[in-house]
Amino acid sequence: MNSCFTEVFRSSSQGAGMIDKKAIIAEFGKNEADTGSPEVQIALLSSRISHLTEHLRQHKGDHHTRRGLMMLIGQRRRLLDYVKSNDVERYRSIIARLGIRR
Template sequence: MSYLTPEKKQEIFGTHGKSNSDTGSPEAQIALFSYRISHLTEHLKINKKDFATERSLKKLVGKRRRLLDYLKSKDIERYRSIIKELGIRR
């Protein structure tokens, strides 16, 4: 069973994007990455030696960081709102 069902994706995009089908906006992508990061973090707490997952977690964090930097340079207000909404810290 997958932890990220299509319904869950729709819910994330509906909450943070402009609509349920808005998969491209930085806010929607950052929210999706944050959900995946929290799931992988929980997995790694149990499976400490799973280095492949650790690597993919680091890649995901980097992707989210780059998206946040992009959003920060384009629209600081949207950046601040998504940071506050998701509880991400620098």
């Protein structure tokens, strides 16, 4: 699991495994209401991807979730391509902060 997202998972029994979106938005957004910037969207997708990857390590036959994971990876890839085409420095920054290999 990505080290960037290990602290953002809730540990309560009701929301176990759920990501804390507010913490991710606070870390990657320009302000607390910034939920639409590509950096925030990429960070939220990355946390969901890492969570689903852990799920699939335990449940190897869950092909429905695997398809959803592949769709999330594609969506993140398109957002990263968009950021790269507009501002290479922002792209390099988000890749480094999230630890995504490219």
